[in-house]
Amino acid sequence: MEVAALIHKQLDIESIRKQFPVLHQKVNGHDLVYFDNAATTQKPQAVIQSLVNYYSGFNANIHRGIHTLAEKATKSFEETRVIAQEFINAAHKEEIIFLRGVTEAINLVASTYGRAFLKEGDEIILSGLEHHSNIVPWQLIAEEKGVRIRVIPVTPAGELDMDAFEKLLSTKTKIVAVNHASNSLGTINPIQTIIDKSHQVGAVVLIDGAQASAHIEIDVQQLDCDFYCVSGHKMYGPTGIGFLYGKKELLEKMPPYMGGGEMIKNVTFEKTTYNDLPYKFEAGTPNIADVVAYKEAFLFINQVGKKVAASHEQALLHYASKELSQLKGVRLIGTAPEKVSVQSFIIEGIHPFDIGQMLDARGVAVRTGHHCTEPLMYHFGIEGTVRASFAVYNTKKEIDKLVEGVDRIISFLK
Amino acid sequence: MTIGETQEDIIRDFSILDGDLEMSVMYLMELGQKLPEMKAEEKIEENVVKGCQSKVWLTASLVHERLFFSADSNTAITKGLVSMLIRIYNGHSPEEILPSELFFMQKIGMGRFIGTQRSNGFAAMIKQMKLYALAYKTKSEIQA
Numbered sequence: 001m002e003v004a005a006l007i008h009k010q011l012d013i014e015s016i017r018k019q020f021p022v023l024h025q026k027v028n029g030h031d032l033v034y035f036d037n038a039a040t041t042q043k044p045q046a047v048i049q050s051l052v053n054y055y056s057g058f059n060a061n062i063h064r065g066i067h068t069l070a071e072k073a074t075k076s077f078e079e080t081r082v083i084a085q086e087f088i089n090a091a092h093k094e095e096i097i098f099l100r101g102v103t104e105a106i107n108l109v110a111s112t113y114g115r116a117f118l119k120e121g122d123e124i125i126l127s128g129l130e131h132h133s134n135i136v137p138w139q140l141i142a143e144e145k146g147v148r149i150r151v152i153p154v155t156p157a158g159e160l161d162m163d164a165f166e167k168l169l170s171t172k173t174k175i176v177a178v179n180h181a182s183n184s185l186g187t188i189n190p191i192q193t194i195i196d197k198s199h200q201v202g203a204v205v206l207i208d209g210a211q212a213s214a215h216i217e218i219d220v221q222q223l224d225c226d227f228y229c230v231s232g233h234k235m236y237g238p239t240g241i242g243f244l245y246g247k248k249e250l251l252e253k254m255p256p257y258m259g260g261g262e263m264i265k266n267v268t269f270e271k272t273t274y275n276d277l278p279y280k281f282e283a284g285t286p287n288i289a290d291v292v293a294y295k296e297a298f299l300f301i302n303q304v305g306k307k308v309a310a311s312h313e314q315a316l317l318h319y320a321s322k323e324l325s326q327l328k329g330v331r332l333i334g335t336a337p338e339k340v341s342v343q344s345f346i347i348e349g350i351h352p353f354d355i356g357q358m359l360d361a362r363g364v365a366v367r368t369g370h371h372c373t374e375p376l377m378y379h380f381g382i383e384g385t386v387r388a389s390f391a392v393y394n395t396k397k398e399i400d401k402l403v404e405g406v407d408r409i410i411s412f413l414k
Numbered sequence: 415m416t417i418g419e420t421q422e423d424i425i426r427d428f429s430i431l432d433g434d435l436e437m438s439v440m441y442l443m444e445l446g447q448k449l450p451e452m453k454a455e456e457k458i459e460e461n462v463v464k465g466c467q468s469k470v471w472l473t474a475s476l477v478h479e480r481l482f483f484s485a486d487s488n489t490a491i492t493k494g495l496v497s498m499l500i501r502i503y504n505g506h507s508p509e510e511i512l513p514s515e516l517f518f519m520q521k522i523g524m525g526r527f528i529g530t531q532r533s534n535g536f537a538a539m540i541k542q543m544k545l546y547a548l549a550y551k552t553k554s555e556i557q558a
Contacts, residue, residue, distance in 0.1 A: 028435045028436075028526075029434075351468065351489035351490065353468055353489045353492075354443065354489050354490045354491050357439055357491055357527070357528075357529075358436070358439055361435040361436040361438075361527065383488075412443070413443065
């Protein structure tokens with residue numbers, strides 16, 4: 001779409017909201033305000049209906065069946081692979097491996113690429129903004145292989161210290177794994193620079209795209225990243241499904257992750273030969289129903305338009321940040337200029353749990369705690385935050401309810 | 415007042431709020447604010463109740479055969495929760511506390527305003543209080 005057309009394309013929030021049945025309910029006597037989108041987004045009716053259609057119309061095991069239902073299920077399953085490929089502009093459809101989500105994708109790369117190619121003395125670079133799922137799998141393999149983990153420090157605004165990153169890079173660096181956007185703070189990281197600089201020392205780069213996939217345009221060929229990980233449920237798709245993108249030449253030389261059916265060519269007790277990509281990494285009967293329904297999530301994002309959605313979400317983010325920061329005692333955590341629609345905050349002297357509980361009583365769903373980023377919380381010297389994260393179906397009026405609720409708890413407890 | 419009678423009192427207090435969730439949460443926080451301050455030297459790691467998501471310190475002393483608890487928490491709602499338990503158990507003997515049943519939680523619909531995680535934490539607090547009762551009972555039996 002041309003820029004001019006984009007500017008003129010207005011978001012019809014009401015018609016978008018109508019597509020999400022869960023939003024139309026009372027919670028504790030109030031209209032639900034769902035601001036926990038960074039944890040998981042709600043699902044449009046098309047996704048829900050697709051699950052129903054699959055189970056009531058063409059449930060069958062895929063790929064090896066000769067009958068009509070198996071054929072239909074296989075076709076639908078593979079259609080999602082193609083749409084996922086297009087979504088991130090991957091060069092080949094076999095570069096898309098369906099998995100449970102980002103956690104499994106990172107574990108797969110750490111276990112297979114890591115086990116095959118890391119050796120003692122090598123280094124892995126992570127960042128201080130990472131989710132535990134982009135820390136622990138690397139720690140497991142690092143311990144096994146005698147590999148050192150280095151960490152890119154975080155600035156007070158919640159950005160990566162890129163000078164420090166460059167100093168960490170060396171010929172010992174074999175893997176760099178960072179998120180595209182931080183789940184706790186929303187910071188969008190300069191991944192293009194990270195990828196380019198890492199490649200200069202010969203390291204491979206994995207990007208955790210959990211918080212980016214619904215909000216930022218992704219072009220893995222332009223980025224030239226080696227691995228990119230996506231979770232379906234954070235982009236309006238079903239839970240328990242996501243994918244790993246990997247460059248074909250890397251995936252080909254990596255050993256399999258799990259053994260079983262589907263991932264083999266021939267099995268004898270003497271020797272097994274493995275299937276081609278992507279099936280080499282998709283052992284066993286996959287999550288067929290959720291892959292089929294996942295297609296509708298891509299279509300939803302494509303129909304709305306990522307740029308149009310992002311500009312709406314950015315407007316919500318700026319409004320929320322401005323309004324919250326004006327409340328007495330509120331401290332915003334994460335104030336980088338480039339962010340996805342996530343705002344964390346704390347209130348001096350009031351525990352995040354109390355704020356979360358109080359907001360829930362008013363029908364406002366937020367997340368409280370360390371958001372699976374304990375090292376980041378230590379860095380800021382806090383136990384946790386209240387995190388409000390916005391999706392395309394949220395409104396300014398809903399933010400007013402959040403701010404009202406926070407204001408009320410401040411006046412009550414202070 | 416017996417353990418049962420204090421619980422009836424709590425049920426009556428909450429019934430005035432007419433099931434309004436926000437009011438109930440605020441009332442709970444108010445109860446927490448009224449809890450006598452715990453001595454700083456008691457807020458130590460060994461007094462932390464295990465199994466609570468928020469931090470809760472709890473300790474007890476036996477005065478003339480009766481137990482007296484003191485507690486604090488880093489969250490206002492949890493402080494309110496523990497304050498209700500203290501109101502119920504304080505001044506009772508270990509022999510009264512140990513077999514007593516708590517029934518007020520269901521009657522005030524506590525499940526609605528504390529989630530599953532806090533419910534587990536609440537159960538941990540009750541368990542800890544009963545453990546104190548058991549420990550003091552055993553101690554006095556040994557001494558007797």
